[in-house]
Amino acid sequence: MSIPQEAVHSVLNHVLPHIERHLQCQSPTSTIRRPFILGLTGLQGSGKSTWTDALVKELRQSHGFNTIHLSLDDLYLDHDDLVQLRADNPSNKLVQTRGQPGTHDIALARSFFESLRAGSEILIPSFDKSKFNGEGGRKPKDTWYRVPAGTAIDVVVFEGWCVGFQPLEETAIRQRWEEGLQKQTALEYPTETLKDHAVEHLLDANTQLRGYCDLFMGPKHLDFLVHLDTDDLVNVYRWRMQQEHALRARTKESMTDEQVVQFVKGYMPAYELYLGQLRRAFFGLSVSNARNKGQLRVVLDQDRTVVDIDLYK
Numbered sequence: 001m002s003i004p005q006e007a008v009h010s011v012l013n014h015v016l017p018h019i020e021r022h023l024q025c026q027s028p029t030s031t032i033r034r035p036f037i038l039g040l041t042g043l044q045g046s047g048k049s050t051w052t053d054a055l056v057k058e059l060r061q062s063h064g065f066n067t068i069h070l071s072l073d074d075l076y077l078d079h080d081d082l083v084q085l086r087a088d089n090p091s092n093k094l095v096q097t098r099g100q101p102g103t104h105d106i107a108l109a110r111s112f113f114e115s116l117r118a119g120s121e122i123l124i125p126s127f128d129k130s131k132f133n134g135e136g137g138r139k140p141k142d143t144w145y146r147v148p149a150g151t152a153i154d155v156v157v158f159e160g161w162c163v164g165f166q167p168l169e170e171t172a173i174r175q176r177w178e179e180g181l182q183k184q185t186a187l188e189y190p191t192e193t194l195k196d197h198a199v200e201h202l203l204d205a206n207t208q209l210r211g212y213c214d215l216f217m218g219p220k221h222l223d224f225l226v227h228l229d230t231d232d233l234v235n236v237y238r239w240r241m242q243q244e245h246a247l248r249a250r251t252k253e254s255m256t257d258e259q260v261v262q263f264v265k266g267y268m269p270a271y272e273l274y275l276g277q278l279r280r281a282f283f284g285l286s287v288s289n290a291r292n293k294g295q296l297r298v299v300l301d302q303d304r305t306v307v308d309i310d311l312y313k
């Protein structure tokens, strides 16, 4: 499945002036330039990888930008550490599988983003979700993509499901959780799930998210953010089911609808807590040079067709 070219162009038309301005401000004589960091966030199964491929191809081929990409998924803890994390926290449902803030390797993230700034050799980590019966594990380091030291990278597309989420104050999390206790959970496609978790576990994930934002994922680190969103959160369940049904038709190995609901439900608490702020604005006025940064909300329908593109000003 590919993204229609006109949708890719519509998005890039908003991003390109920012990239050009950014690159003009970098010293032409220096081989060490800070690349433009284009964040791409989106709901589970919204098409982040597919959009990343399309954007990278267009940036390279039509605009000549030396572009690399990293997925937050490639920063997961290695398998042994994921196993240890869940063994150390048996009652915390949020860390029983990879996914939530806290299940990524902060040291690995730091070394990747530092290598971008330093102009040293860049090693792009790679995680194989199929290893260990689907629990996932890191690919051997000697298979990672390497960018030689001194290479001038123009653009990095950094994609991940919780890129763009920003931590909340503890009181806000407690309040949302308490409100959640009063809410009914829809049986088929639940979108009110906070009460399924201990508030301490939600707070732990929030603390982890704060660390991510401080280090590599917050507004000061990104230059532009594209957000793949939908007006109906139930579409996240539908998208994943479509994907699994297509997989079943091809390979006979896929999740059942019930497994899809359990899988997607694991991401719901973060959507419930953090999507509101992301939809209001990612780059707040507290960020220096916020006016040079930009945010787009790309609204998808249940077939992932783009129905709207909103530019935040």
Ligand SMILES: Nc1ncnc2c1ncn2[C@@H]1O[C@H](COP(=O)(O)OP(=O)(O)OP(=O)(O)O)[C@@H](O)[C@H]1O
Pocket: 001, 002, 003, 004, 042, 043, 044, 045, 046, 047, 048, 049, 050, 051, 161, 243, 303, 304, 305
């Ligand atoms: N615009 C689109 N129209 C229809 N199908 C699409 C579109 N974009 C992606 N898909 C299909 O949706 C599925 C999920 O896409 P993709 O893997 O890119 O999403 P993702 O957001 O990266 O997923 P995940 O959250 O699981 O990492 C794939 O089967 C892909 O082919």
